[in-house]
Amino acid sequence: xxxxxxxxxxxxxxxxxxxxxxxxxxxxxxxxxxxxxxxxxxxxxxxxxxxxxxxxxxxxxxxxxxxxxxxxxxxxxxxxxxxxxxxxxxxxxxxxxxxxxxxxxxxxxxxxxxxxxxxxxxxxxxxxxxxxxxxxxxxxxxxxxxxxxxxxxxxxxxxxxxxxxxxxxxxxxxxxxxxxxxxxxxxxxxxxxxxxxxxxxxxxxxxxxxxxxxxxxxxxxxxxxxxxxxxxxxxxxxxxxxxxxxxxxxxxxxxxxxxxxxxxxxxxxxxxxxxxxxxxxxxxxxxxxxxxxxxxxxxxxxxxxxxxxxxxxxxxxxxxxxxxxxxxxxxxxxxxxxxxxxxxxxxxxxxxxxxxxxxxxxxxxxxxxxxxxxxxxxxxxxxxxxxxxxxxxxxxxxxxxxxxxxxxxxxxxxxxxxxxxxxxxxxxxxxxxxxxxxxxxxxxxxxxxxxxxxxxxxxxxxxxxxxxxxxxxxxxxxxxxxxxxxxxxxxxxxxxxxxxxxxxxxxxxxxxxxxxxxxxxxxxxxxxxxxxxxxxxxxxxxx
Amino acid sequence: xxxxxxxxxxxxxxxxxxxxxxxxxxxxxxxxxxxxxxxxxxxxxxxxxxxxxxxxxxxxxxxxxxxxxxxxxxxxxxxxxxxxxxxxxxxxxxxxxxxxxxxxxxxxxxxxxxxxxxxxxxxxxxxxxxxxxxxxxxxxxxxxxxxxxxxxxxxxxxxxxxxxxxxxxxxxxxxxxxxxxxxxxxxxxxxxxxxxxxxxxxxxxxxxxxxxxxxxxxxxxxxxxxxxxxxxxxxxxxxxxxxxxxxxxxxxxxxxxxxxxxxxxxxxxxxxxxxxxxxxxxxxxxxxxxxxxxxxxxxxxxxxxxxxxxxxxxxxxxxxxxxxxxxxxxxxxxxxxxxxxxxxxxxxxxxx
Numbered sequence: 005x006x007x008x009x010x011x012x013x014x015x016x017x018x019x020x021x022x023x024x025x026x027x028x029x030x031x032x033x034x035x036x037x038x039x040x041x042x043x044x045x046x047x048x049x050x051x052x053x054x055x056x057x058x059x060x061x062x063x064x065x066x067x068x069x070x071x072x073x074x075x076x077x078x079x080x081x082x083x084x085x086x087x088x089x090x091x092x093x094x095x096x097x098x099x100x101x102x103x104x105x106x107x108x109x110x111x112x113x114x115x116x117x118x119x120x121x122x123x124x125x126x127x128x129x130x131x132x133x134x135x136x137x138x139x140x141x142x143x144x145x146x147x148x149x150x151x152x153x154x155x156x157x158x159x160x161x162x163x164x165x166x167x168x169x170x171x172x173x174x175x176x177x178x179x180x181x182x183x184x185x186x187x188x189x190x191x192x193x194x195x196x197x198x199x200x201x202x203x204x205x206x207x208x209x210x211x212x213x214x215x216x217x218x219x220x221x222x223x224x225x226x227x228x229x230x231x232x233x234x235x236x237x238x239x240x241x242x243x244x245x246x247x248x249x250x251x252x253x254x255x256x257x258x259x260x261x262x263x264x265x266x267x268x269x270x271x272x273x274x275x276x277x278x279x280x281x282x283x284x285x286x287x288x289x290x291x292x293x294x295x296x297x298x299x300x301x302x303x304x305x306x307x308x309x310x311x312x313x314x315x316x317x318x319x320x321x322x323x324x325x326x327x328x329x330x331x332x333x334x335x336x337x338x339x340x341x342x343x344x345x346x347x348x349x350x351x352x353x354x355x356x357x358x359x360x361x362x363x364x365x366x367x368x369x370x371x372x373x374x375x376x377x378x379x380x381x382x383x384x385x386x387x388x389x390x391x392x393x394x395x396x397x398x399x400x401x402x403x404x405x406x407x408x409x410x411x412x413x414x415x416x417x418x419x420x421x422x423x424x425x426x427x428x429x430x431x432x433x434x435x436x437x438x439x440x441x442x443x444x445x446x447x448x449x450x451x452x453x454x455x456x457x458x459x460x461x462x463x464x465x466x467x468x469x470x471x472x473x474x475x476x477x478x479x480x481x482x483x484x485x486x487x488x489x490x491x492x493x494x495x496x497x498x499x500x501x502x503x504x505x506x507x508x509x510x511x512x513x514x515x516x517x518x519x520x521x522x523x524x525x526x527x528x529x530x531x532x533x534x535x536x537x538x539x540x541x542x543x544x545x546x547x
Numbered sequence: 548x549x550x551x552x553x554x555x556x557x558x559x560x561x562x563x564x565x566x567x568x569x570x571x572x573x574x575x576x577x578x579x580x581x582x583x584x585x586x587x588x589x590x591x592x593x594x595x596x597x598x599x600x601x602x603x604x605x606x607x608x609x610x611x612x613x614x615x616x617x618x619x620x621x622x623x624x625x626x627x628x629x630x631x632x633x634x635x636x637x638x639x640x641x642x643x644x645x646x647x648x649x650x651x652x653x654x655x656x657x658x659x660x661x662x663x664x665x666x667x668x669x670x671x672x673x674x675x676x677x678x679x680x681x682x683x684x685x686x687x688x689x690x691x692x693x694x695x696x697x698x699x700x701x702x703x704x705x706x707x708x709x710x711x712x713x714x715x716x717x718x719x720x721x722x723x724x725x726x727x728x729x730x731x732x733x734x735x736x737x738x739x740x741x742x743x744x745x746x747x748x749x750x751x752x753x754x755x756x757x758x759x760x761x762x763x764x765x766x767x768x769x770x771x772x773x774x775x776x777x778x779x780x781x782x783x784x785x786x787x788x789x790x791x792x793x794x795x796x797x798x799x800x801x802x803x804x805x806x807x808x809x810x811x812x813x814x815x816x817x818x819x820x821x822x823x824x825x826x827x828x829x830x831x832x833x834x835x836x837x838x839x840x841x842x843x844x845x846x847x848x849x850x851x852x853x854x855x856x857x858x859x860x861x862x863x864x865x866x867x868x869x870x871x872x873x874x875x876x877x878x879x880x881x882x883x884x885x886x887x888x889x890x891x892x893x894x895x896x897x898x899x
Contacts, residue, residue: 446643448638448640450636450637450638450640451640451642453601453603453627453634453636453640454634454636454640454642454696454699454700455642455653456602456603456626456627456628457601457602457627457628457630457632457633457634457700457705458628458633458653458654458699458700458703459628459629459654459703460628460653460654461626461628468653469642469644472644472645473642473643473644475644
């Protein structure tokens with residue numbers, strides 16, 4: 005009897021411990037959001053008036069057109085490419101199927117500065133045209149259309165990836181059903197396959213919108229003012245943290261709307277899953293003309309979204325090989341160590357959440373987890389402000405308290421990495437959570453029970469069953485977060501300790517001075533890191 | 548006096564969840580080397596009973612004795628891991644990160660290495676999967692996973708083996724073949740086992756004794772022949788096998804009159820003379836005989852290979868089933884001659 009008591013008590017105690025930890029984590033996520041929302045509830049009239057008169061309308065219309073254009077572009081590009089590679093057959097389809105994901109490795113701000121560098125008045129294209137004696141009036145690259153095109157090329161893979169998965173599991177089968185009911189394959193696509201894949205496509209589109217709203221680097225390169233650059237300028241040019249947080253609070257409202265749409269799309273994805281693909285499906289063989297068109301279309305997109313930017317980057321990087329010096333290794337070291345720290349913290353927090361998710365399936369725990377993993381939708385500048393304000397407040401209080409005891413030094417927390425790490429962890433917790441949670445779901449109750457019926461319990465079960473199964477998920481989570489942190493720009497830029505420049509910060513600084521060549525070397529490094537998850541994803545898909 | 552041959556004894560087990568009594572006063576015993584089965588529709592409490600034996604549920608009242616030792620009661624709960632009871636799960640629950648070989652070796656880590664290896668090989672041999680020793684579960688077919696999970700549970704030589712719907716995820720042809728295999732394997736290992744299933748054919752193929760459960764109660768604990776031919780109540784009669792009830796009247800203690808005539812035979816549960824009863828007629832109780840003056844018209848037929856199952860209609864409109872050798876191929880609507888062939892009477896008092 006006493007042993008029985010011990011076991012069940014221990015389980016209860018530890019699961020309460022897990023839940024407590026989960027509560028703490030979700031509070032850490034909620035803190036920046038609450039701080040920002042608080043500033044919405046306590047507007048400062050002067051700042052508001054200034055914002056309204058000079059900024060707000062421009063920012064809103066800029067954001068509106070950017071979101072609209074990027075959504076439409078990614079939708080058309082993503083869905084059409086997904087349909088072609090998932091359901092049709094044309095020369096090169098197998099290669100395009102994964103190669104079209106390559107632009108995911110290139111941060112949008114990299115594509116952006118390459119595009120601007122290429123098409124600028126002093127850039128290679130316009131210069132050589134002038135050399136040939138052609139005086140053409142070139143459309144200004146730093147325009148609304150320019151930003152939209154770059155963002156479409158950078159973000160279409162989100163829609164492409166998710167729509168391709170939807171089409172390849174259900175597209176052909178649904179189409180066959182439609183054909184057996186008398187539809188042609190074209191009308192079947194619009195009447196059946198597309199509506200069926202809608203929740204997936206909407207989900208992918210919402211990710212695109214989140215990325216668009218969160219983007220800081222691309223719009224900076226194009227001098228296209230949106231909320232993220234507005235927040236940055238308010239903080240670092242006007243030195244008004246409250247103006248920054250007022251702007252952040254407007255942005256966060258927009259983001260919440262997107263989150264709600266995305267969550268609904270996700271819920272519907274679950275209910276309409278058709279199940280596994282039944283073996284190899286026969287593809288639609290495109291007729292010759294169509295096939296040539298499909299191949300050229302996919303090649304063109306791959307060329308402008310990945311190959312040309314990469315080639316140009318490498319050419320520039322080669323021109324500035326003298327930059328390959330100790331400063332470069334400083335940037336690299338800062339990037340790598342920041343990514344390592346953030347990914348260790350994220351993975352630890354993700355394991356706690358995933359375990360809490362397993363032991364508690366009640367509503368409270370599910371809400372906590374939902375909150376904790378919302379950070380992926382929150383733009384970096386918002387999180388930077390939201391994390392900085394409370395840290396500065398605590399710092400201030402600490403300093404007052406310590407002065408009372410005769411402390412003479414400076415600030416304790418500001419200037420350390422703590423703000424940056426909090427904001428990064430909040431932003432990337434979801435990235436780490438889903439692979440770990442997915443793996444933990446594989447350990448069903450009957451797996452635990454069969455281990456017990458074979459005499460294995462407690463720590464031994466953790467060591468022999470749970471940890472080995474989790475290992476793969478932890479590795480994936482670690483890698484994904486690591487790479488995302490390396491690519492991340494605004495949080496690192498806005499909250500880094502003085503002098504702690506990373507590769508992304510270096511790219512920002514060089515591009516804001518128009519020195520594209522000198523931004524190329526750190527950019528190439530980031531892209532190489534960015535390729536790792538794509539290779540992982542690809543080898544996983546092939547297994 | 549404890550009977551040394553009795554391995555498992557369930558004494559009046561009951562389980563409630565809130566107001567819902569899932570298992571009610573269940574008692575049975577199983578002798579060493581026997582294969583028992585809890586058979587019943589889903590939600591009848593059979594899996595809960597099994598999980599009580601395994602130790603995954605705490606027994607609320609009653610007791611469970613394994614090899615003359617109480618393992619579960621209101622006040623005793625030996626944890627599952629120390630009961631030496633093996634379990635095969637419906638979803639097999641193989642450990643996804645371990646090879647087939649390592650899965651089997653999981654429960655026998657206490658053995659020295661060479662003995663462990665020997666036992667694992669023996670087990671792989673038993674299910675003819677030696678060449679799959681180093682394969683991971685996701686690379687195995689459903690039937691292979693099922694067999695690995697069976698020998699994983701058998702490897703530590705458990706005192707008792709529990710199988711929870713082990714065939715329900717397999718297709719029908721494989722299910723039948725594996726049922727036979729599993730019985731052979733269990734007998735070869737001299738294992739004592741309890742199977743839980745909703746499929747009577749599985750139960751008949753594997754088990755020596757079957758407990759048919761409904762609404763948390765064991766309705767009858769018996770061998771397959773008796774369940775089919777001597778059902779104790781209406782539920783058993785309609786759950787096991789096929790058949791129809793025809794109204795009849797008791798003439799004396801070995802005769803009942805029904806529309807087809809008088810059935811003579813041993814009366815399973817005699818009722819007073821003149822009682823209105825419902826008489827169970829199995830498809831094999833009605834024999835097709837062209838010479839018989841008794842006619843019934845065919846209203847449906849189902850071809851079953853060697854036999855055809857005819858649904859016949861009597862002049863009164865009552866329907867019954869008859870299993871007829873398949874070369875007697877008649878058309879729907881055709882009247883055919885039939886004869887009663889029953890040496891015992893199964894009748895329950897009529898409700899109306």
